[in-house]
Amino acid sequence: MTWPTTTDTPTPPAADARGSRRWSWPGFQELMARPAWRRGRIVAVFALLVALLIGGHSLVPNTPGHIGSLLETFLPWTGLLLLPLLAAAAVRRSWTALVASALPAVVWLAMFGGTVFSSAGSGPYDLRVVTHNINAENPDPAGTARSLLEAKADVVALEEIPSGQRGRYGAVLDKAYRYHAAEGTVALWSNFPIEDVEPVDVGMGWTRAMRAKLVTEKGEVTVYVAHLASVRFGPGGFGIDQRDDTVRRLAAAVDADPAKYVLVAGDLNGTVADRGLEPLTDGLTDAQDAAGGGFGFTWPASLPMAAIDHVMVRGLDPVSAKVLPKTTSDHRPVQADFKF
Numbered sequence: 433m434t435w436p437t438t439t440d441t442p443t444p445p446a447a448d449a450r451g452s453r454r455w456s457w458p459g460f461q462e463l464m465a466r467p468a469w470r471r472g473r474i475v476a477v478f479a480l481l482v483a484l485l486i487g488g489h490s491l492v493p494n495t496p497g498h499i500g501s502l503l504e505t506f507l508p509w510t511g512l513l514l515l516p517l518l519a520a521a522a523v524r525r526s527w528t529a530l531v532a533s534a535l536p537a538v539v540w541l542a543m544f545g546g547t548v549f550s551s552a553g554s555g556p557y558d559l560r561v562v563t564h565n566i567n568a569e570n571p572d573p574a575g576t577a578r579s580l581l582e583a584k585a586d587v588v589a590l591e592e593i594p595s596g597q598r599g600r601y602g603a604v605l606d607k608a609y610r611y612h613a614a615e616g617t618v619a620l621w622s623n624f625p626i627e628d629v630e631p632v633d634v635g636m637g638w639t640r641a642m643r644a645k646l647v648t649e650k651g652e653v654t655v656y657v658a659h660l661a662s663v664r665f666g667p668g669g670f671g672i673d674q675r676d677d678t679v680r681r682l683a684a685a686v687d688a689d690p691a692k693y694v695l696v697a698g699d700l701n702g703t704v705a706d707r708g709l710e711p712l713t714d715g716l717t718d719a720q721d722a723a724g725g726g727f728g729f730t731w732p733a734s735l736p737m738a739a740i741d742h743v744m745v746r747g748l749d750p751v752s753a754k755v756l757p758k759t760t761s762d763h764r765p766v767q768a769d770f771k772f
Contacts, residue, residue: 472526475517479529482513483536486543490707497669504705505663505670505738508547508727511540544727552725553752557769558650561743562756563589563697564765565659566601568617573597576759577604583756583767587646588621589697591659615642618657618698624648632685634678636661641682641698645691650772653748654691658682658698675701676708683711686746693772694746699763703739716744719768724753730766733758743768 485492489507494500503510514537521529562585566576580588581604588605598614606612609621613629616639620626625647632641641658660678664671679702686694696716702709704718720728720739729736736755741763743753748770756765 472524472529475529476532479532487539502670553723565699565763567761572760573600589657653693696744719750719753723750730764
């Protein structure tokens with residue numbers, strides 16, 4: 433018997449190329465070497481950066497120019513950054529860019545999807561509050577006041593009322609509400625008796641906040657009506673220093689208040705996502721955030737882009753919240769319902 437030589441050994445048949453692909457996936461390197469995957473890597477990098485920006489907004493420093501607070505003020509609008517990313521992926525015909533662009537979309541939906549697809553709460557309530565920055569230059573005070581009456585609120589809080597214009601709002605609201613109190617440029621109308629009215633110093637040099645007690649059938653509610661300092665764009669960036677100082681002063685007054693039920697209503701010139709409002713949001717529940725539908729944008733009235741007007745509470749349960757139709761002010765009014 434002789435051993436087979438090399439030439440005697442049968443050569444196995446070559447695997448059919450089509451058959452082998454039928455049973456195995458191409459390797460990752462082969463996949464990435466294809467033109468549709470090689471293209472768009474720069475777009476993919478930008479997509480990853482956008483995802484980090486949206487999801488890690490709290491890590492963005494506030495220096496220089498308070499860019500962290502600026503980003504958080506308009507945070508929901510970062511979703512618009514997805515449009516140029518998707519357009520670039522389509523132009524480049526790149527799977528890499530398209531898949532990478534899905535990441536910021538997922539992050540944005542995780543943060544805001546519930547807000548986008550939610551509807552305002554509803555149900556029986558014990559207390560309905562409306563707050564409105566009526567604009568010192570409002571051309572139709574009486575018309576604005578009449579529009580607020582349509583909400584049938586138990587309490588109406590107004591901000592930015594010039595002293596010479598208070599009577600024009602009162603001429604309408606006094607007919608619907610038995611009780612009224614005012615301090616500086618803020619005022620309160622109520623179906624419930626108002627007691628212990630006093631100004632609250634927020635460091636502006638004139639009175640832009642007040643405290644009052646409402647005596648209701650289910651308990652006393654301490655109400656703060658406030659118009660905090662405005663933010664400004666300037667050479668130094670997003671000017672929030674004075675706003676942040678007024679936030680801290682108001683928060684200190686609220687934190688020290690022993691009342692069981694506390695309500696803060698007004699133009700706070702910041703959103704709940706803005707780190708500058710943390711002294712207030714840490715101890716209070718925002719009605720729009722808890723029981724509202726949509727983003728609750730209130731400013732500017734013609735094309736609202738930021739939710740800077742709020743009703744916040746401690747001890748009360750938000751039932752529903754919504755932004756009311758525009759008036760002749762540059763802000764839109766906010767309505768919120770609560771149960772004790």
